[in-house]
Amino acid sequence: MHSFGYRANAVVTFAVTILAVMCSLASLSDNFNVPTPTADVKVLNINWFQKQPNGNDEVSLTLNISADLSSMFTWNTKQVFVFVAAEYETPQNALNQVSFWDGIIPSKEHAKFWIHTTNKYRFIDQGSNLRGKDFNLTLHWHVMPKTGKMFADKIVMTGYRLPEEYR
Amino acid sequence: MESQGGDILFLHMNQDPIRAGEIVVFNVDGKDIPIVHRVIEVHERQDTGEVDVLTKGDNNHGDDRLLYPYGQLWLQKYHIMGRAVGFLPYVGWVTIIMNEKPVIKDALTFHN
Numbered sequence: 001m002h003s004f005g006y007r008a009n010a011v012v013t014f015a016v017t018i019l020a021v022m023c024s025l026a027s028l029s030d031n032f033n034v035p036t037p038t039a040d041v042k043v044l045n046i047n048w049f050q051k052q053p054n055g056n057d058e059v060s061l062t063l064n065i066s067a068d069l070s071s072m073f074t075w076n077t078k079q080v081f082v083f084v085a086a087e088y089e090t091p092q093n094a095l096n097q098v099s100f101w102d103g104i105i106p107s108k109e110h111a112k113f114w115i116h117t118t119n120k121y122r123f124i125d126q127g128s129n130l131r132g133k134d135f136n137l138t139l140h141w142h143v144m145p146k147t148g149k150m151f152a153d154k155i156v157m158t159g160y161r162l163p164e165e166y167r
Numbered sequence: 168m169e170s171q172g173g174d175i176l177f178l179h180m181n182q183d184p185i186r187a188g189e190i191v192v193f194n195v196d197g198k199d200i201p202i203v204h205r206v207i208e209v210h211e212r213q214d215t216g217e218v219d220v221l222t223k224g225d226n227n228h229g230d231d232r233l234l235y236p237y238g239q240l241w242l243q244k245y246h247i248m249g250r251a252v253g254f255l256p257y258v259g260w261v262t263i264i265m266n267e268k269p270v271i272k273d274a275l276t277f278h279n
Binding site: 154 | 186187188189190205207208209210211212213216219225230251252253254255256257273
């Protein structure tokens with residue numbers, strides 16, 4: 001009853017329970033944060049637009065991405081993962097989401113940013129549907145907490161269109 | 168996302184469609200250890216609602232096609248076992264220590 005083993009067990013169980021409760025409280029505190037993010041993505045140039053030998057369209061673009069995600073950061077935030085994706089519909093697919101670019105924001109100081117880049121990941125359609133295609137650009141953020149629940153949201157920007165012809 | 172040994176990851180699965188940005192857990196056909204990576208591409212069929220999904224580890228340079236079996240370009244819904252929704256750091260260390268050093272497991276559990 002008073003052996004070392006019994007006491008060690010009691011202490012460890014209590015410590016782990018306290019740790020879990022503190023983590024839950026830390027996570028709950030994130031619900032009081034009201035984020036006010038802003039973002040803007042411009043397509044500066046369509047570098048090239050071709051049909052691959054396998055029949056799929058591929059586009060290379062240069063983008064200007066600017067955003068202010070500093071209001072996402074709380075004391076319980078480890079990092080924020082941000083990505084920009086195109087969304088469009090084709091006759092075969094009700095939804096296509098293709099990520100162009102992503103980044104990790106390690107702290108609040110880095111959360112207001114501006115980047116000029118070509119697409120980090122290849123934009124390849126399933127098929128040859130991209131000529132003259134209207135698409136949305138979405139900027140998503142995923143907040144990784146130090147502990148607890150992850151949450152995510154996005155801004156949808158509409159009105160983008162690919163060229164009518166390959167180039 | 169960065170996760171180290173000892174973190175506990177909370178997983179949840181429902182019938183909501185798989186969307187880009189979600190962190191999913193999947194098994195590659197024939198391999199034991201599940202992989203927890205982010206979805207970077209989704210193509211959902213008009214008629215059936217079936218999806219082709221491409222994943223990538225946040226800290227990896229390229230996508231996961233090298234992990235998929237040869238010739239497989241996409242994951243399907245049946246490959247995906249859950250989504251990560253949250254985590255507790257370090258709490259899993261107790262289990263790891265107990266499994267690696269049975270003497271501690273013996274000391275901490277009841278004996279008559």
